[in-house]
Amino acid sequence: MGWLMLAAVALLAGLALVLLRYPRKLWSVPATAIMLGAAGYAWQGSPGLPGHPIEADAKPIKVDQELIDMRDAMFGKYGTYAWSYANLADGMLRQGDRPRSVMVWQGAVRQVPNDAALWTGFGGALAEYDGNQMSPAAQFAFDKALELAPQHPGPPFFYGLALVRANRFAEAKPWWEKALALTPEKASYRQQIATRLLMLDMFLQDAAQRQGPQPARP
Incomplete structure (x- = not known):
């Protein structure tokens, strides 16, 4: 799921550049940022771990x-x-x-x-x-x-x-x-x-x- 989300972010970023008419000569700047983000996720993240719901540690306390x-x-x-x-x-x-x-x-x-x-x-x-x-x-x-x-x-x-x-x-x-x-x-x-x-x-x-x-x- 992590890689899919990263790919979606990259796709949305590309569409935004096109819609905003960002100069093609400068596309290397956002592309570099996305690549650095992907590298950081691959290094620090755990894309191979299965997802699981997060539960709160504390239980609500009934107030009188x-x-x-x-x-x-x-x-x-x-x-x-x-x-x-x-x-x-x-x-x-x-x-x-x-x-x-x-x-x-x-x-x-x-x-x-x-x-x-x-x-x-x-x-x-x-x-x-x-x-x-x-x-x-x-x-x-x-x-x-x-x-x-x-x-x-x-x-x-x-x-x-x-x-x-x-x-x-x-x-x-x-x-x-x-x-x-x-x-x-x-x-x-x-x-x-x-x-x-x-x-x-x-x-x-x-x-x-x-x-x-x-x-x-x-």
Whole structure:
């Protein structure tokens, strides 16, 4: 196929020279270029190898659209650095490129180091990259977000979400309670936080009942 494509290119080039009325005395210039290309292909290429379809190494990752909508509603969608970087990072995830998604968030916090939304997204991306575990790097990112916006419901909610994904349910509850307390009454995402908090509370109560009363210490 490689040789056939090269021959087609040479034929098209010849037709173009004729149609453009290129001076015949100068035809040796494009002819030399084509010959050099053919020589290079014969030297570096592998025309004898059979063709085969190329498959992507990474598998697409399903992104939770409900959480994306909550993030956009909390931090704002239009005219913000956070939304632009988040949209790009989400695209990397959908392509299955989790490392590059983390790199997008890392570049974001370097570019805009005082944006709590970016540090929140960076913390969540790091936690997911580390197998949904709260690594020191993820903890640092969330701490930075909480420090920058202590009265914003976004950082405590997504910090609590990362703790839930790490199976640290009891630690997540006070953060979701804080996120709900900081959420305005008319916010579109308030009911979603309240529902998640209720489900978490029910889970913790059920786990405590199944565990039974703890023996008294001597």
